[in-house]
Amino acid sequence: MRLLGLSQKGYVEKIFKRFNMDDCTGFDVPMSKGDKLSNDQSPKIEQEKYEMQDKLYASLVGSLMYAQVFIRLDLAFCISVLRRFRSNPRQAHWVAGKKVMRYLQRTKEYKLVYRRVEDMQLEGYADGDFAGCSDTKKSTSGVVFIFATGAVAWRSVKQQYVLTSTMQA
Secondary structure (H helix, E strand, O other), X not given: OOEEEEEOHHXXXXXXXXXXXXXXXXXXXXXXXXXXXXXXXXXXXXXXXXXXXXOOHXXXXXXXXXXXXXXXXXXXXXXXXXXXXXXXXXXXXXXXXXXXXXXXXXXXOOEEEEEOOOOOOOEEEEEEXXXXXXXXXXXXXXXXXXEOOEEEEEEEEEOOOOOOOOOOO
């Protein structure tokens, strides 16, 4: 059986060093069902903005996004949520980003594996939440395409329009 495995363990370990999280404990999921991030949590007064000055939130999100784009499709949804707050993050957003890092600590050995099979077909899957963004009431959609038993393309994005039914989402 012929297999091809792609890993980002080395890159993930560099991210841990950059953000001083080498020894963090692992976590089972990157984002829990009850985790809600919104613009209401963004800094409104100068003191809150000052508290976030030394946090490299945009760099953290960018580093996670790089991992997600190339191998880690399991991060697509949480990265699409985290990046909405790059310009004005608050402590809750920083904690959510660190939670994703803790998930990566537990799953850094994961690989994207492709296996040669007789009947090579492209399969596609899509899903979406309905009005999942508490700020805009817009839905978030996700798609993944699988070929040779491994994902070849994936995306999670907040939709442009407010939808009125799950069928539209």
